[in-house]
Amino acid sequence: xxxxxxxVIVVGVSVAGIKVAKTLATFGKTGGYPNLRxxxxxxxxxxxxxLGAPRSIVDKxxxxxxxxxxxxxLTPHEADPYxxxxxxxxxxxxxxxxxxxxxxxxxxxxxxxxxxxTGARNRLPANLRSSTLADAQEEAARMHDTVAxxxxxxxxxxxxxxxxxxxxxxHAYPDKSVTLVHSGPRLLPLNFKPAISEGAVTKLKKxxxxxxxxxxxxxxxxxPFDCTIRPLTLTGVSGREYTxxxxxxxxxxxxxxxxxxxxESALGTPLRDARGALLVNKYLQLDSPQFTNIFxxxxxxxxxxxxxxxxxxxxxxxxxxxxxxxxxxxxxAGKPAVLKPWDGSLMNLILVPIGRNMxxxxxxxLTLGNSWWGDVMARxxxxxxxxxxxxxxxxxxxxx
Ligand SMILES: Cc1cc2nc3c(=O)[nH]c(=O)nc-3n(C[C@H](O)[C@H](O)[C@H](O)COP(=O)(O)OP(=O)(O)OC[C@H]3O[C@@H](n4cnc5c(N)ncnc54)[C@H](O)[C@@H]3O)c2cc1C
Numbered sequence: 001x002x003x004x005x006x007x008v009i010v011v012g013v014s015v016a017g018i019k020v021a022k023t024l025a026t027f028g029k030t031g032g033y034p035n036l037r038x039x040x041x042x043x044x045x046x047x048x049x050x051l052g053a054p055r056s057i058v059d060k061x062x063x064x065x066x067x068x069x070x071x072x073x074l075t076p077h078e079a080d081p082y083x084x085x086x087x088x089x090x091x092x093x094x095x096x097x098x099x100x101x102x103x104x105x106x107x108x109x110x111x112x113x114x115x116x117x118t119g120a121r122n123r124l125p126a127n128l129r130s131s132t133l134a135d136a137q138e139e140a141a142r143m144h145d146t147v148a149x150x151x152x153x154x155x156x157x158x159x160x161x162x163x164x165x166x167x168x169x170x171h172a173y174p175d176k177s178v179t180l181v182h183s184g185p186r187l188l189p190l191n192f193k194p195a196i197s198e199g200a201v202t203k204l205k206k207x208x209x210x211x212x213x214x215x216x217x218x219x220x221x222x223x224p225f226d227c228t229i230r231p232l233t234l235t236g237v238s239g240r241e242y243t244x245x246x247x248x249x250x251x252x253x254x255x256x257x258x259x260x261x262x263x264e265s266a267l268g269t270p271l272r273d274a275r276g277a278l279l280v281n282k283y284l285q286l287d288s289p290q291f292t293n294i295f296x297x298x299x300x301x302x303x304x305x306x307x308x309x310x311x312x313x314x315x316x317x318x319x320x321x322x323x324x325x326x327x328x329x330x331x332x333a334g335k336p337a338v339l340k341p342w343d344g345s346l347m348n349l350i351l352v353p354i355g356r357n358m359x360x361x362x363x364x365x366l367t368l369g370n371s372w373w374g375d376v377m378a379r380x381x382x383x384x385x386x387x388x389x390x391x392x393x394x395x396x397x398x399x400x
Contacts, residue, residue: 001032001033001034002032002033002035002332003034003035004033004035004331005035005037006033006035006036006037006112006113006328007037007039007109007110007111007112007113008024008036008037008038008039008111008112008113008114008115008324009038009039009041009101009109009111009113009114009115010038010039010040010041010115010117011041011042011093011101011114011115011116011117011118012041012042012093012115012116012117012118012119012298012300013040013041013042013047013070013073013088013117014042014047014048014117014119014298014313015119015298015310015313015314015317016115016117016119016297016298016299016313016314016316016317016320017040017042017115017117017298017317018047018073018317018394019297019313019314019317019318019321020115020117020295020297020317020320020321020324021038021040021073021074021086022073022074022394023317023318023321023322023325024036024038024321024324024325025038025074025085025086027321027325027328028085031325031329033328034085035085036085036328037085037086038074038085038086038087039086039087039088039089039109039111040070040073040074040086040087040088040089041088041089041091041093041101041103041109042070042088042090043090043091043092043093043104043131044070044090044128044130044131044132044136045069045070045071045090045131045132045133046067046068046069046070046132046133046136047067047068047070047073047395048066048067048127048128048136049066049067049068049386049387049388049391050066050122050126050127051310051386051387051388051391052065052066052385052386052387052388053066053125053126053127053161053165054161054164054165054167054168054353054386055168055385055386056125056140056143056144057125057143057144057147057165057168057169058144058147058148058168058169058171058172058173059144059172060140060141060144060145062385062388063140063141063143063144064137064140064141065388066140066388067128067133067136067137067140068391068394068395069133069395070088070090071088071090072395072396073088073394073395074086074088089103089105089107089109090131091103091104091105091107092104093116093118093259094259095259095260095261095262095263096114096116096259096260096262096263096294097262097263097266098263098266098290098291099111101114111293112293113293113294113295113324113327113328114293114294114295115294115295115296115297115320115324116278116286116294116295116296116300117296117297117298117300117313117317118256118257118259118300119298119299119300119313120253120254120255120299120300120308121253121254121255121256122161122250122253123225123248123249123250124143124225124226124227125143125146125147125165125227125248126161126165126248126250128140142227143227146227146228146229146246147169147173147227147246148173149229150176150229150244150245150246151176151177151245152176152177152178152179152243152244152245152246153169153176153177153178153179153244153245153246153247153248154179154181154234154242154244154246154247154248155169155178155179155180155181155248155250156181156217156219156247156248156249156250156251157181157182157249157250157251157252158180158181158182158184158186158187158188158211158213159187159188159189159250159251160188160189160350160352161250162180162182162187162248162250162251163180163187163188163200163204163352163354164352164353164354165248165250166178166180166204166209167203167204167207167209167352167353167354167355167358167359168353168355169209170204170207170208170209170355171207171354171355171356171357172355174207174208176208177210177244178208178209178210179209179210179211179212179242179244180204180209180210180211180212181211181212181215181217181236181242182211182212182213182214182215183214183215183216183217183251184213184214185213185214186198186213187200187201187211187213188200188350188352188360189305189306189350191306191346192350192362193362193367193369195367195369195370196350196360196361196362196367196368196369197369198369198370199360199368199369199370199371199374200352200354200360200369202369202370203354203355203358203359203360203370203374203375204354206354206358207354207355207358212236212238212240214238215236215237215238215240216236216237217234217235217236217237217242218234218235218236218237219234219249223247223249225247225248225249227246227248228246229245229246230245230246230247231243231244231245232244232245232247234247253299253308255275255276255277255300256276257272257276257277257278257300258276260272260278267288267290269288271286271287271288272302273302275302277300277301277302278296278300278301278302279301279302280296280301280302280303282341282342282344283295283323283339283340283341283342284296284297284301284316284319284320284323284342285323292327293327295320295323295324297313297316297317297319297320298313298316298317299313301316303316303342303344304346306346306347307346307347309347310387311347312345312346312347315345316342319340319342319343322340323337323339323340326338326339326340327339348363349361349362349363349364350362350363351363351377351378351381351382352378352382353378353379353382353383353386354378355383356379356383357375357379357383358374358375358378358379359374359375359377359378359379359382359383360374360378361373361374361377361378361381
């Protein structure tokens with residue numbers, strides 16, 4: 001048992017942040033470090049289970065369930081309520097120094113260890129913009145109602161999220177005109193087999209979605225993509241015109257890591273790549289010898305695109321938690337910590353529901369594109385609830 005006070009700050013409490021925080025909280029309680037204190041910081045007062053966003057836009061009740069209060073993630077059910085060891089602060093990280101984080105509410109918090117898991121931003125309706133839980137509930141409901149009102153919907157981007165969105169809308173609203181346009185030669189990431197892409201096209205057509213490949217659409221820079229009804233005609237490189245009253249753009253994410261600027265200028269070296277992703281070493285530490293106590297799991301780091309998945313964010317977070325525990329235990333053990341390198345594995349399976357009954361799957365040696373078995377796998381493994389029941393286990397039971 002160690003009496004040392006250890007302060008860990010986790011900024012960005014989503015897939016990666018939740019995994020690190022839960023693992024460390026359990027370690028503090030059962031591993032002999034009762035004074036391990038975890039401060040969670042997020043600009044949102046809630047966690048949004050974004051994996052379920054494609055279903056949320058067609059099922060309002062389901063959408064409500066994707067939103068979890070962060071204030072109850074660790075406190076009080078993980079900590080002694082009379083002497084809370086952990087806390088949640090609803091604020092945005094604005095800058096980082098060698099010893100402290102500065103938050104939008106003006107607080108400057110010292111840390112022994114810092115986890116930066118601020119992820120990457122998706123456009124609406126693949127994400128929410130609200131800061132409070134009540135506003136998030138309203139925002140999710142509003143986006144659902146917008147999709148319900150729209151008569152013609154254009155989805156731009158044929159990655160997994162675009163295919164899932166188009167498939168859900170096509171299935172739920174057979175009378176709407178739904179078009180999916182993709183700039184590449186086939187749908188879904190190109191490291192998966194062509195049979196998966198072909199299966200996706202066939203199954204999207206079955207739910208009434210029109211698919212165009214090799215089509216780059218020119219989009220006016222001021223198009224807000226705020227999930228509101230806005231009749232618009234966009235033109236593709238083919239010369240074809242796409243008229244719709246709702247446009248959904250799912251062509252990639254944006255990084256917001258401006259909070260690193262001051263530390264970069266203090267050091268005189270970049271800590272981010274050209275996109276804004278935080279540079280990491282093989283242990284997932286911020287790639288700078290001065291900051292072996294700062295870790296960066298998840299979508300915000302500069303690992304390749306094949307690592308930008310919830311599954312990979314959670315694996316990296318588990319790796320980070322293990323390394324943090326090794327560092328925390330080192331003084332009592334009287335020997336240097338042995339850190340575990342990230343294994344570098346990229347996403348090698350894909351599971352994409354297309355509406356409630358169909359889907360494609362590749363993984364575990366199986367390639368299920370047009371096959372009926374793809375429908376069975378997608379429906380049973382993901383399509384029922386988009387992994388919501390697994391996420392619910394991280395939080396205390398909801399009040400009825
Ligand atoms: C619609 C959709 C469907 C998806 N489906 C799948 C899927 O089926 N399978 C899969 O593996 N992956 C899927 N993904 C990808 C997956 O959601 C991400 O890879 C994963 O969420 C990354 O987790 P993260 O913890 O790194 O970051 P994020 O989930 O992006 O979370 C970042 C957190 O940091 C907070 N934050 C950001 N900046 C600040 C700041 N300055 N100060 C304080 N807080 C901040 C945010 O509020 C947020 O809570 C999907 C993504 C989307 C959008």
